[in-house]
Amino acid sequence: MNFWLMKSEPEVYSIDNLFKDKFTLWEGVRNYQARNFMMNSMAVGDLVLFYHSNANPSGIAGLAKVSRTKLIDQTQFNSKSEYFDPKAGVDHPRWFCVEVEYLLKLKSVITLDDLRAHTSLLKMGVLQKGQRLSVMPVALNEFEYIYKNWISPTKSRDNFDSLNI
């Protein structure tokens, strides 16, 4: 299993939206590196830190799980969509996405300051200066650390049993 961090602006689509929807297609990614992660590396069951960007505060707002992979992002073909890509065609799609499933919403957002206060997390992609990727991998040790410190209901568990994964 792999771990990911995926960014969304809560004004556009928040963890509350995902709670209501239960599932969502992660459409609109128009960055090749981010696309390649979704296309080549994500597997069903991978866990996702749902990150609110451009928010008050910005940070990790909840947890999701990859439920379908290697889907063609249909918005690239829709000339009415803000994600329309005139260089893509149904016979040669450029952009792919995954579907994610809601798992939980945190009682409070784990802010960037929260994360930076822990030396074990200093290497996290999302904390690096100038990083702009909207989909990025999270190391196992980083995910476990975050899980133990902020997500696990008992804070004493060291596995993911409570999530029924």
Add this chain to the structure above:
DNA sequence: GCCAACGTTGGC
């Protein structure tokens, strides 16, 4: 709203 960082585009 500012602006640093970084990805993409396109002329050459």
Add this chain to the structure above:
DNA sequence: GCCAACGTTGGC
């Protein structure tokens, strides 16, 4: 294939 110009991201 270089690289300047431009657009976007996203914290602040």
